[in-house]
Structures are given as structure tokens and as C-alpha cells.
Amino acid sequence: MKIILLSGGSGKRLWPLSNDTRSKQFLKLLKRPDGQYESMVQRVYRQIRSVSQDSQITVATVASQMDSIKSQLGDHVDIVLEPERRDTFPAIALACAYLQFEKECPLDEVVMVMPVDTYAGSDYFDVLVRMKNVVESTKSDLVLMGINPVFASPKYGYIIPTKGKSKENMIENAIPVAGFVEKPDEHAATKLIAKGAFWNGGAFAFKLGYLMSIVGGHFKDKGLSPNSFEDMRANYSLLEKTSFDYAVVEKAASISMIPYYGAWKDLGTWNTLTDEMEDKSVGMVKTNRSTVNTHIINELSIPIIVLGARDMIIAACPDGILVSDKEESAKLKDFVDDVDSRPMYEEKRWGNYKVLDYVHYENGSKSLTKHMVIQAGKGISYQCHSARDEIWTITDGTGVVLIDDIARSVSRGDVLHIAKGQKHSIRADKMADLHFIEVQLGDDLVENDILRFGETDVVEHQ
Amino acid sequence: MKIILLSGGSGKRLWPLSNDTRSKQFLKLLKRPDGQYESMVQRVYRQIRSVSQDSQITVATVASQMDSIKSQLGDHVDIVLEPERRDTFPAIALACAYLQFEKECPLDEVVMVMPVDTYAGSDYFDVLVRMKNVVESTKSDLVLMGINPVFASPKYGYIIPTKGKSKENMIENAIPVAGFVEKPDEHAATKLIAKGAFWNGGAFAFKLGYLMSIVGGHFKDKGLSPNSFEDMRANYSLLEKTSFDYAVVEKAASISMIPYYGAWKDLGTWNTLTDEMEDKSVGMVKTNRSTVNTHIINELSIPIIVLGARDMIIAACPDGILVSDKEESAKLKDFVDDVDSRPMYEEKRWGNYKVLDYVHYENGSKSLTKHMVIQAGKGISYQCHSARDEIWTITDGTGVVLIDDIARSVSRGDVLHIAKGQKHSIRADKMADLHFIEVQLGDDLVENDILRFGETDVVEHQ
Numbered sequence: 001m002k003i004i005l006l007s008g009g010s011g012k013r014l015w016p017l018s019n020d021t022r023s024k025q026f027l028k029l030l031k032r033p034d035g036q037y038e039s040m041v042q043r044v045y046r047q048i049r050s051v052s053q054d055s056q057i058t059v060a061t062v063a064s065q066m067d068s069i070k071s072q073l074g075d076h077v078d079i080v081l082e083p084e085r086r087d088t089f090p091a092i093a094l095a096c097a098y099l100q101f102e103k104e105c106p107l108d109e110v111v112m113v114m115p116v117d118t119y120a121g122s123d124y125f126d127v128l129v130r131m132k133n134v135v136e137s138t139k140s141d142l143v144l145m146g147i148n149p150v151f152a153s154p155k156y157g158y159i160i161p162t163k164g165k166s167k168e169n170m171i172e173n174a175i176p177v178a179g180f181v182e183k184p185d186e187h188a189a190t191k192l193i194a195k196g197a198f199w200n201g202g203a204f205a206f207k208l209g210y211l212m213s214i215v216g217g218h219f220k221d222k223g224l225s226p227n228s229f230e231d232m233r234a235n236y237s238l239l240e241k242t243s244f245d246y247a248v249v250e251k252a253a254s255i256s257m258i259p260y261y262g263a264w265k266d267l268g269t270w271n272t273l274t275d276e277m278e279d280k281s282v283g284m285v286k287t288n289r290s291t292v293n294t295h296i297i298n299e300l301s302i303p304i305i306v307l308g309a310r311d312m313i314i315a316a317c318p319d320g321i322l323v324s325d326k327e328e329s330a331k332l333k334d335f336v337d338d339v340d341s342r343p344m345y346e347e348k349r350w351g352n353y354k355v356l357d358y359v360h361y362e363n364g365s366k367s368l369t370k371h372m373v374i375q376a377g378k379g380i381s382y383q384c385h386s387a388r389d390e391i392w393t394i395t396d397g398t399g400v401v402l403i404d405d406i407a408r409s410v411s412r413g414d415v416l417h418i419a420k421g422q423k424h425s426i427r428a429d430k431m432a433d434l435h436f437i438e439v440q441l442g443d444d445l446v447e448n449d450i451l452r453f454g455e456t457d458v459v460e461h462q
Numbered sequence: 463m464k465i466i467l468l469s470g471g472s473g474k475r476l477w478p479l480s481n482d483t484r485s486k487q488f489l490k491l492l493k494r495p496d497g498q499y500e501s502m503v504q505r506v507y508r509q510i511r512s513v514s515q516d517s518q519i520t521v522a523t524v525a526s527q528m529d530s531i532k533s534q535l536g537d538h539v540d541i542v543l544e545p546e547r548r549d550t551f552p553a554i555a556l557a558c559a560y561l562q563f564e565k566e567c568p569l570d571e572v573v574m575v576m577p578v579d580t581y582a583g584s585d586y587f588d589v590l591v592r593m594k595n596v597v598e599s600t601k602s603d604l605v606l607m608g609i610n611p612v613f614a615s616p617k618y619g620y621i622i623p624t625k626g627k628s629k630e631n632m633i634e635n636a637i638p639v640a641g642f643v644e645k646p647d648e649h650a651a652t653k654l655i656a657k658g659a660f661w662n663g664g665a666f667a668f669k670l671g672y673l674m675s676i677v678g679g680h681f682k683d684k685g686l687s688p689n690s691f692e693d694m695r696a697n698y699s700l701l702e703k704t705s706f707d708y709a710v711v712e713k714a715a716s717i718s719m720i721p722y723y724g725a726w727k728d729l730g731t732w733n734t735l736t737d738e739m740e741d742k743s744v745g746m747v748k749t750n751r752s753t754v755n756t757h758i759i760n761e762l763s764i765p766i767i768v769l770g771a772r773d774m775i776i777a778a779c780p781d782g783i784l785v786s787d788k789e790e791s792a793k794l795k796d797f798v799d800d801v802d803s804r805p806m807y808e809e810k811r812w813g814n815y816k817v818l819d820y821v822h823y824e825n826g827s828k829s830l831t832k833h834m835v836i837q838a839g840k841g842i843s844y845q846c847h848s849a850r851d852e853i854w855t856i857t858d859g860t861g862v863v864l865i866d867d868i869a870r871s872v873s874r875g876d877v878l879h880i881a882k883g884q885k886h887s888i889r890a891d892k893m894a895d896l897h898f899i900e901v902q903l904g905d906d907l908v909e910n911d912i913l914r915f916g917e918t919d920v921v922e923h924q
Contacts, residue, residue, distance in 0.1 A: 015767070286797050290790060301820065302780065302806065305477070305797050308787030309774075318764065321778060323785055325770030328752060335748050335767050344764065356818035357833050358763065359857070359897070365874065367857035369831065369899050371819050391877055393853045393901045395821070395829035412827065413903055415853055415877055435821065437831050439855045439899050441875055 001052045001132060002109060004095040005044065005077075005116040006088060006202070007061040007069065013269055015336040016320035017297065019343045024268055025117040026068045026347065029297065031278040040117050040267065042072050051125040056103070059116065060095040067349040078103070083236045088202075089247040090239035093215040097232040100212055107209030110135045113244070114203040119276065121262035124203075130172040130258055131205035137171050139254055143205040144177065146198030146257040147264045152189035155266075157182045157200035157245060159257050160192065174256040180249065198259060200245065214248055215239075270295075270313045270322075270329040283316075293326070299345070318344030318354050342447065350378040351433065358445075368440040374399065376434075379427030382453040385420060388442030392416040392426075397434035401426045423453060463514045463594060464571060466557040467506065467539075467578040468550060468664070469523040469531065475731055477798040478782035479759065481805045486730055487579040488530045488809065491759065493740040502579050502729065504534050513587040518565070521578065522557040529811040540565070545698045550664075551709040552701035555677040556694060562674055563691040569671030572597045575706070576665040581738065583724035586665075592634040592720050593667035599633045601716055605667040606639065608660025608719040609726045614651035617728075619644045619662040619707060621719050622654070636718040642711065660721060662707065676710055677701075732757075732775045732784075732791040745778075755788070761807070780806030780816050804909065812840040813895065820907075830902040836861065838896075841889030844915040847882060850904030854878040854888075859896035863888045885915060 007025060014024045025040040032038045038046070048055050057077040059069055062085050069079055080098045082091055092113055099105040110132045118124070124145075131143040146159045161175040180200070181192060218239060219226055226232045240247065249255065267273040274295035281287065283298030287306045294309045299317035306314060313329055315322045320339065324332065344355040357369040374380065374397075382402065398411040402425045403418060410416065410426075418424045420442075428434035469487060476486050487502040494500045500508070510517050519539040521531055524547050531541055542560045544553055554575055561567040572594045580586070586607075593605040608621045623637040642662070643654060680701060681688055688694045702709065711717065729735040736757035743749065745760030749768045756771040761779035768776060775791050777784045782801065786794065806817040819831040836842065836859075844864065860873040864887045865880060872878065872888075880886045882904075890896035 016764075286801075288790065288793060288797065290787070298783075300783075302478075302782045303801050304783040304785065305794070305801070306785045307793060307797070308790030309785055312771075312785075314785055316783060320764045321760075321762075321766040321783065323766065323768045323771055323774075323776055325752070328750070328770030331750065331769060332767070335750065335769070339748075339765050339767070354819075356831060357816075357899070359833070361858040361897070362894075363858070365858060367897070367899070369818060369833070371821070371831070389875055391855045391875075393855075393903075395901065395903060396823040396825070396827060413851055413853075415879065417877065432824075435823070435829070437819070437829070437899070437901050439857065441855075441857060 001048075001055040001129070002099060002105060002111045002208075003048060003055050003057050003128075004092060004099075004111060004113045005041075005057060005059045006091055006113065007041065007059050007065055007116040008085070008088075008091070009117070011268075011333075012336040012339075013333055014273065014315075015332060015339070016317050016322055017299070017315055019319055021064045021343050021346050022068065023065065023117075024273070026065075026072060027273075029273065029277055029282065030119075037282070039072055040119060041069065044114075044116055044118060045073055045077070047120075047122055047125050050122065051129055058095050058098060060091045068347045070349040071347045071352070083233060086236070086239065086241045088244040089242050090236060092211070092244050093218075093239060094232060094236060096208055096211050096215065097226075097229050099208060101227075101229040101232075105208055107207065107212065109208050110205055111208050111211065112203070112205045115201075117267070118201065118203070119263075119265045119267045120260075121264075123262040124260055124264065127258050127260045128203065128205070130174075131203070134172050134174045134256060134258065135205045135207060138174070138256070140174070140256045141206060141210055141252045142249060142255045143174060144249070144255060144257045145201055145203040146175075146259045147201040148259065148261045149189075149193050149197065149199045152186050152193060153199070154183055154186050154189055158184060158189065158192045158197040159200050160195070160197050161257055163196070172258060174258050177255040177257050180245070182245070198257065199264075200249075201260075201264060202244075204244065204249070206248075211248070218247075270315070270324065270332070271326050274313055274326070320344075348380075350380050351375040351428075353438075356437075365441070365443050366445050368445045370438045370440070372436050372438050374426060374428040374434040374436075376428050376432050377430040380425055382423055382425040384423045384451050384453075385442075385449045386451070387420065387444045387446075387449050388440045389420055390416075390418040390424075391439045391441070392418065393437045393439075395435045395437055397428055397432045399426055399428040399434040463510075463517040463591070464561060464567060464573045464670075465510060465517050465519050465590075466554060466561075466573060466575045467503075467519060467521045468553055468575065469503065469521050469527055469578040470547070470550075470553070471579070473730075473795075474798040474801075475795055476735065476777075477794060477801070478779050478784055479761070479777055481781055483526050483805050483808050484530065485527065485579075486735070488527075488534060489735075491735065491739055491744065492581075499744070501534055502581060503531065506576075506578055506580060507535055507539070509582075509584055509587050512584065513591055520557050520560060522553045530809045532811040533809045533814070545695060548698070548701065548703045550706040551704050552698060554673070554706050555680075555701060556698060558670055558673050558677065559688075559691050559694040561670060563689075563694075567670055569669065569674065571670050572667055573670050573673065574665070574667045577663075579729070580663065580665070581725075581727045581729045582722075583726075585724040586722055586726065589720050589722045590665065590667070592636075593665070596634050596636045596718060596720065597667045597669060600636070600718070602636070602718045603668060603672055603714045604711060604717045605636060606711070606717060606719045607663055607665040608637075608721045609663040610721065610723040611651075611655050611659065611661045614648050614655060615661070616645055616648050616651055620646060620651065620654045620659040621662050622657070622659045623719055625658070634720060636720050639717040639719050642707070644707070660719065661726075662711075663722075663726060664706075666706065666711070668710075673710070680709075732777070732786065732794070733788050736775055736788070782806075810842075812842050813837040813890075815900075818899075827903070827905050828907050830907045832900045832902075834898050834900050836888060836890040836896040836898075838890050838894050839892040842887055844885055844887040846885045846913050846915075847904075847911045848913070849882065849906045849908075849911050850902050851882055852878075852880040852886075853901045853903070854880065855899045855901075857897045857899055859890055859894045861888055861890040861896040 028037040158181045162178040284303045294312045296314040351373040490499040620643045624640040746765045752770045756774045758776040813835040
């Protein structure tokens with residue numbers, strides 16, 4: 001199976017846990033069968049593998065999410081980086097170009113697309129496999145999954161199946177699609193559901209060649225005919241900022257749909273997310289018996305005591321603390337927009353960091369202190385900063401540091417001074433994670449004060 | 463005026479803000495007339511000064527509170543350190559011995575005693591002055607303040623005034639006392655109040671000689687007659703662990719009382735404390751309109767957003783986070799008793815520190831990172847640690863560091879390595895506070911791993 005996972009939408013509807021780099025799909029709040037926590041991304045990945053061990057998975061995303069994906073899925077997926085956030089059509093087009101040009105995937109191979117933040121039962125993935133069978137065995141340009149609509153939501157697109165056609169004649173019980181209605185009001189949605197319409201959950205199957213010919217048409221309109229992945233990527237901004245539904249689905253000649261009646265949820269708000277959390281508390285939390293229907297997530301290293309809270313969500317992490325009535329949590333977005341948005345915790349390709357302290361002194365200078373964790377065998381890119389000095393104190397593990405092209409081994413207790421403009425990198429040895437405390441000093445400690453010289457300049461430590 | 467302030471009772475009823483070193487009386491949550499925040503200790507000090515500018519104030523307390531008192535009241539008070547926590551009689555006895563032997567206070571001078579965590583109106587202090595007048599002008603051994611009892615509390619002692627005696631004949635309208643009832647049940651308390659009893663709020667006035675003769679009697683029973691403050695202090699553990707009420711008040715021959723009808727409250731629980739807070743929110747806090755009757759105190763440097771909370775207390779500081787229904791907050795004590803009690807923030811004589819990070823690594827080693835603030839002109843004692851190395855990164859200010867008897871000037875960006883066993887100290891220059899990040903490394907980072915060599919060994923920096 002060739003599957004494209006669309007990983008989009010950073011946002012603050014799950015603040016403080018989600019921020020500009022940490023989207024909801026990366027929050028490890030769901031329970032695996034073995035009792036460990038996993039994120040939505042990890043759950044979808046595990047579910048795909050369980051129906052098809054050798055699926056080839058490509059994640060289409062933007063640079064700010066790359067480190068989280070690598071950290072959570074490792075090297076088991078290909079990542080296609082959108083040069084900028086556009087919409088689902090350009091994203092799927094780029095991922096398909098990657099499959100055609102980089103992976104040399106035949107044009108008659110079936111490609112499936114689904115959002116990476118889909119929260120569904122395992123039978124969802126059985127339907128995906130059936131969608132593939134339909135594309136392979138019929139003349140359908142496109143096969144969609146129809147999600148059983150459980151209420152008259154004005155948020156979704158609706159798929160209207162044809163009536164009267166005998167389903168028995170169709171492969172996999174697929175139903176030809178008569179049309180679509182985008183985001184109807186609640187009244188119209190109720191009528192659509194009464195007539196047998198389904199939600200469009202953004203899962204599609206098609207042949208690679210079908211999509212590439214549409215993409216080719218779009219470029220031809222601009223006088224271009226890119227014939228490599230890099231060519232496509234370089235001209236990405238020329239692709240219209242439009243949805244796959246609008247650019248492809250609504251124009252397809254022959255579409256069918258397979259209904260899915262299992263669990264399917266949008267875990268994009270605190271209210272829906274906590275509904276799916278098996279544990280009421282995560283992290284260092286104490287509550288009493290009069291705390292009822294309250295979910296508490298504590299990612300800080302200090303305890304939270306909750307007494308007599310009812311129907312609340314309490315979430316604490318290095319970015320901030322939320323205490324909200326569950327119903328009121330829908331209003332969160334209005335309040336977080338002007339919260340200082342410097343992420344205080346980030347998962348990176350090489351590990352993670354937590355901001356411990358950020359102080360503006362009276363004289364205008366600043367200090368920022370981080371706890372850095374470099375995963376065993378990994379390293380940060382060779383880089384330098386123009387406006388800050390850094391002092392690193394190694395607190396655990398061993399590794400090798402490169403400063404201005406001079407390498408040295410480091411271990412617990414070693415201190416490194418990195419002056420403005422000095423190139424530097426660090427790599428953890430293969431046996432264990434490397435921890436250090438980083439103190440940044442300067443008048444302007446901005447995140448983008450970084451110049452990178454590549455990823456692999458640190459000599460592997462023996 | 464000679465006033466002894468009793469500063470006792472560390473406890474966790476106001477967790478996370480109060481802990482073993484930070485008692486409720488040091489929390490800066492009350493508003494001064496000028497809009498700044500002050501603690502109960504600072505409020506009482508300010509109120510005393512406003513009725514008597516040249517009062518001589520002595521604070522009786524234990525070592526763990528000394529730094530907080532010095533930090534909040536400066537050098538304007540004398541501090542008498544109880545060698546161990548006993549009860550109010552030994553504490554008052556020691557403070558009186560200090561006045562007699564160290565301050566050479568005449569034995570016929572009037573001494574007043576009051577708890578430092580008294581939250582009262584300014585007229586309370588007018589009554590104190592009147593109590594002094596009564597002791598000076600009558601034969602009363604002891605004058606008490608009778609607090610107007612606003613409900614039938616089973617928590618207090620009750621003072622029963624004599625009836626029928628004409629108040630007009632007494633100086634300052636003082637009333638002779640007929641007797642006492644300690645902590646009656648609610649029913650008995652209701653009856654006492656109906657008969658005109660008052661609460662005993664722990665404010666007393668007496669002549670120094672009167673008290674010292676009682677103390678002398680106690681020591682004589684043990685075959686001792688200490689005649690210096692140090693002698694008294696050395697034998698402190700021989701004084702019975704008993705209250706002033708039991709050892710002195712109930713045995714006095716002639717006692718009178720002045721009633722006080724003004725505001726008087728025990729701000730010892732979150733519910734009573736927040737009642738007196740003028741601001742609903744302190745620190746980085748955002749709330750919406752549906753957040754009602756909710757007090758939020760944020761001492762962390764990350765924002766708290768509160769939506770739709772009703773009748774709640776939310777308190778966050780480096781020790782932990784409390785989210786509690788106001789009524790339920792009375793149950794807090796049961797929950798905090800087994801919370802890890804390492805203080806994460808402490809006010810010290812020389813400034814303060816905040817624990818930023820405390821990590822136990824898999825191999826058994828640990829690291830602890832602090833942000834230290836040394837106040838301008840102040841310094842820490844010359845000390846060493848047996849089981850940990852420390853790395854200090856100066857982040858702001860200038861000062862002088864002494865390591866193994868070698869002094870050097872330090873400023874922003876300097877890094878100091880202090881190995882196990884090395885004697886060290888640091889002092890901030892007079893112009894500005896000195897900030898540094900301290901990383902402790904060791905297998906056993908306990909608080910009492912400290913050997914002190916004195917307070918003043920650091921050479922003043924020019």
C-alpha cells in the first residue's frame with residue numbers, strides 16, 4: 001500500500017500543549033493496547049502497519065513539524081516537506097510527485113490519502129484496503145470513504161450516494177457518488193443525512209497517474225511542465241491554494257464511495273480529546289473524590305493537586321497552564337492568540353528541549369536557560385548564532401562536541417563556552433542520551449538567530 | 463514600645479505557596495495603601511510603626527524563618543532564634559531574656575507580645591498602646607486584648623470579664639478578668655459569647671520583671687539560675703513545652719482586658735486568605751467573564767488561562783499547582799503531607815533562589831539547576847559541599863567570588879567551577895543584584911550537604 005498522510009494544522013485550540021510547532025497530532029495522550037501512551041500520529045501509523053505491514057508511508061508536512069515526525073515515527077516513513085503551507089491539493093500533488101519521481105512508483109499504482117490526525121477504529125483501515133481494491137478493479141477515478149454522520153455537523157463536506165443502484169453489482173459494496181455539498185447549515189445537514197448522505201472524512205484512493213495528469217494540467221496552464229520532484233517543489237508556490245476536494249474530487253468523472261460505520265472523531269478540541277483519554281490524570285497529579293469528570297494533564301515536573309473540580313480540563317506544560325470548564329474550553333482560541341508564543345518545549349529530530357528560565361534584566365540584557373536532551377547516536381546541526389553566547393554544562397551522558405572545527409569528547413561535568421559567531425555542534429554517543437543545561441546570554445535571544453552549516457559535520461565518536 | 467512578635471508555625475495549609483521554610487506570614491498577597499503587595503509580617507510591622515515610630519521590635523522565631531524575616535523586614539528588628547521549636551511560653555521567655563540581658567531593658571518596662579500573623583485593623587494597635595498604659599498605671603500583672611467574637615468558634619480560648627464592676631473607674635476602660643475557657647465546643651462557645659466572653663487573640667502586655675521572675679522560678683525548679691541570654695538559650699530545652707496561656711495567664715493574680723471590636727482574622731486557610739485579597743489575580747493570568755469568585759495566584763513565569771471557573775482557588779509556584787474549590791480547600795492538608803517537600807523557591811537573607819530543574823538519571827546520578835539572585839551588596843556564607851560539584855554561570859550583575867581563599871571579580875558570562883570540598887562564597891556589588899544559574903551535579907543532592915565557615919569572609923569588592 002502507498003499511503004500519503006497529510007500532517008497539517010498547527011494551532012492553539014489545545015493550548016498549552018499545542019503550539020506553533022507542536023500540533024495536536026503529536027500529543028501523547030492516547031493509550032496503546034500495551035498501556036503506553038501514543039500520539040495520534042503514532043496511533044495512525046500503528047493502525048496502518050497492522051493492516052499492511054509493508055505499506056510505504058509518505059508524510060506531507062511543513063518544516064516546523066519535521067522534527068516531531070522524525071522523533072515519533074523514526075525513519076520508517078518518508079517525509080515530503082511543503083516549502084510553504086498552502087492547501088491539501090498542492091500538498092497531495094507534491095507527495096505524488098515524490099512517489100513518481102523519487103520512488104519511481106508506476107503510474108497505475110493506487111495511492112491512498114488520509115489526514116494524519118484521524119482518530120478512528122481499526123476497521124477504518126480495512127475500508128482503506130477495500131478502497132484500494134475498488135480503484136484497482138473498476139473504472140472509478142476516485143474512491144472516497146463515506147463516514148457515517150452521527151449528527152448534523154455544519155463543519156464537514158457531505159457525500160451524496162446515488163440511489164437505486166444495486167450495491168450487489170459493485171465490488172466491495174462501493175456506491176457510485178451522485179454529488180457533494182460543502183459545509184451545509186445545520187438544517188440542510190439534517191435533510192442530507194435523512195436522504196442518506198455521508199461525511200467526507202478526507203480519505204481518498206486513486207491511481208498515481210490520474211492525479212499526476214491533473215497536476216500536469218495545472219502546471220501547463222502556467223506554461224510549465226516540471227519533470228522532477230525538485231522541479232515541482234521549486235514551483236510549489238504556483239500551485240493554486242485550494243483543497244483537493246475542490247481541485248480534484250468535484251471535477252472527477254467517476255467517483256464511488258465505501259461507507260464506514262465505525263468510530264471516527266475529530267480530537268481537535270479539549271472536550272473531544274479528553275473524551276478519548278482512558279486515564280483521567282496524566283503526570284504528577286493528586287485529586288480527591290469530589291473531583292468529578294475532570295481531566296488533568298501535567299507535563300511539568302512539579303505536582304498538581306486538584307480538589308473539588310467538576311467538569312474541568314487542567315493542562316500544564318512548560319508553555320503555560322490551562323484551567324477550564326469543559327464547555328468553555330471551546331472559547332480558548334480567543335484567549336491564547338496574544339499569549340507570548342515562544343515555545344517552551346519542543347520535540348526535535350535529535351531529541352527535545354525544555355525552556356527552564358527566561359529573564360529580561362533591567363539593563364536590557366536577557367538570559368534563557370534550557371534543559372537539552374540529545375538522543376543516543378543523534379546530534380544537532382553544525383550551527384552558529386550572531387547575537388548570543390552559550391554556556392553548556394553537561395549533566396549526563398557522553399558525546400563529542402565540535403567548536404570551530406575542533407572536536408573534543410565531553411562527559412558529565414564538562415562546561416563549554418560558545419561565543420557569538422563560533423560554529424558548534426554536539427552529538428551523543430550511541431549508548432545513551434546526552435543531557436546538558438544551556439544558558440544563552442545576549443540582548444536579543446530570538447529563535448531564528450541561527451545559521452546552519454549542515455547536519456553531519458560532527459565526527460562520530462568512537 | 464517594646465514589642466515581641468511571635469513568628470511560628472510553618473505549615474502546608476496554604477500549599478503550594480507555603481512550605482517548610484515559607485510560612486503564611488511571608489506571602490506577599492496583601493495590598494499596601496500604595497498599591498504594592500506586602501506580607502502579613504510586613505503589614506504588622508508597618509502598622510506598629512504607624513502607632514509608634516520608635517518601637518523596639520523583637521521577633522522570636524526559629525532558624526528556618528530567619529532569612530525570610532531579614533529579607534522582608536531588613537535590619538529594623540532584632541531576631542531572637544529559638545534553638546528548637548517549643549511553645550509560646552519558652553519563646554516569650556527567651557525573647558524577654560534577650561531584652562533584659564542583651565538590650566539592658568529595665569525590669570519595670572512594659573513588654574507587649576503579639577503573633578506576627580495577626581491580620582487586624584489599625585485600631586488593634588491603638589488598643590495595644592492602651593494595654594501598655596494599663597500595665598504602667600495599675601496593679602494588673604497582665605493585660606490582655608479581648609477580641610470581639612464574631613462566631614462561636616471552637617478553635618480559640620475565651621476570656622470571661624468580671625461583671626458589675628464599673629468600667630468608668632478603670633483606666634483605659636480595661637475590665638478585670640474573671641477567668642478563661644480553652645477551646646470550648648460550639649454549644650459552650652455560644653453560651654460564653656451570650657454571657658459577654660471575648661476571644662483571646664494572643665496579645666499580652668506585662669512588665670518585664672514580672673515575666674522574668676516567673677521564668678526564674680521555672681529554672682529554679684531545675685536547680686538553675688541563668689543570668690545571661692546565652693545561658694538561657696543554652697538551657698532552652700529545659701523550659702517546659704507549654705503555652706504562655708497555661709504557664710502565665712492562667713496563674714496570674716490580677717489580669718485585666720481591653721476589648722477590641724475591629725477587624726481580626728486568621729488568614730491561615732486559602733478561603734480566609736483570598737477573602738482579604740483585593741486583586742482576584744496576581745501574576746501572569748487571563749480569565750474570561752464566566753470565571754466567577756475565583757482567586758488566581760501565579761508565581762510562575764508561564765501564563766495561566768482560566769475559563770469558566772467558579773468559586774475556585776488556583777495557585778501556582780515552583781513547588782506545585784493547586785486547583786481547588788474554595789470550600790474543599792480546607793481538606794488540602796491531607797493531600798500535601800506526602801508531596802515531595804523539597805522547597806523549590808526560598809527567600810534568603812541574601813536574596814532568593816528558584817529550582818528550575820531537578821533530574822534523576824538512570825545511572826543514579828542527579829542534576830539540579832537553580833536561578834540564584836544575590837541582592838545588591840549581600841553575599842552567601844563561605845561554605846563547601848561534600849558530595850556535589852557546582853557550575854555557576856553569571857547571567858547579570860557583577861560581584862566577587864571567593865574560592866579556596868582566592869578572590870576574583872565576576873560579571874555576566876563568567877563561569878565558575880566549584881568542585882566537591884572547595885570552599886566558596888559570592889557577594890554582589892552594591893549597585894545591582896547579581897544573578898547566576900547554578901548547576902549542581904552529584905549522586906546525592908541533599909539540602910543539608912553544606913559546611914559553613916562564616917558570613918563575612920568575602921572581601922568587599924571595590
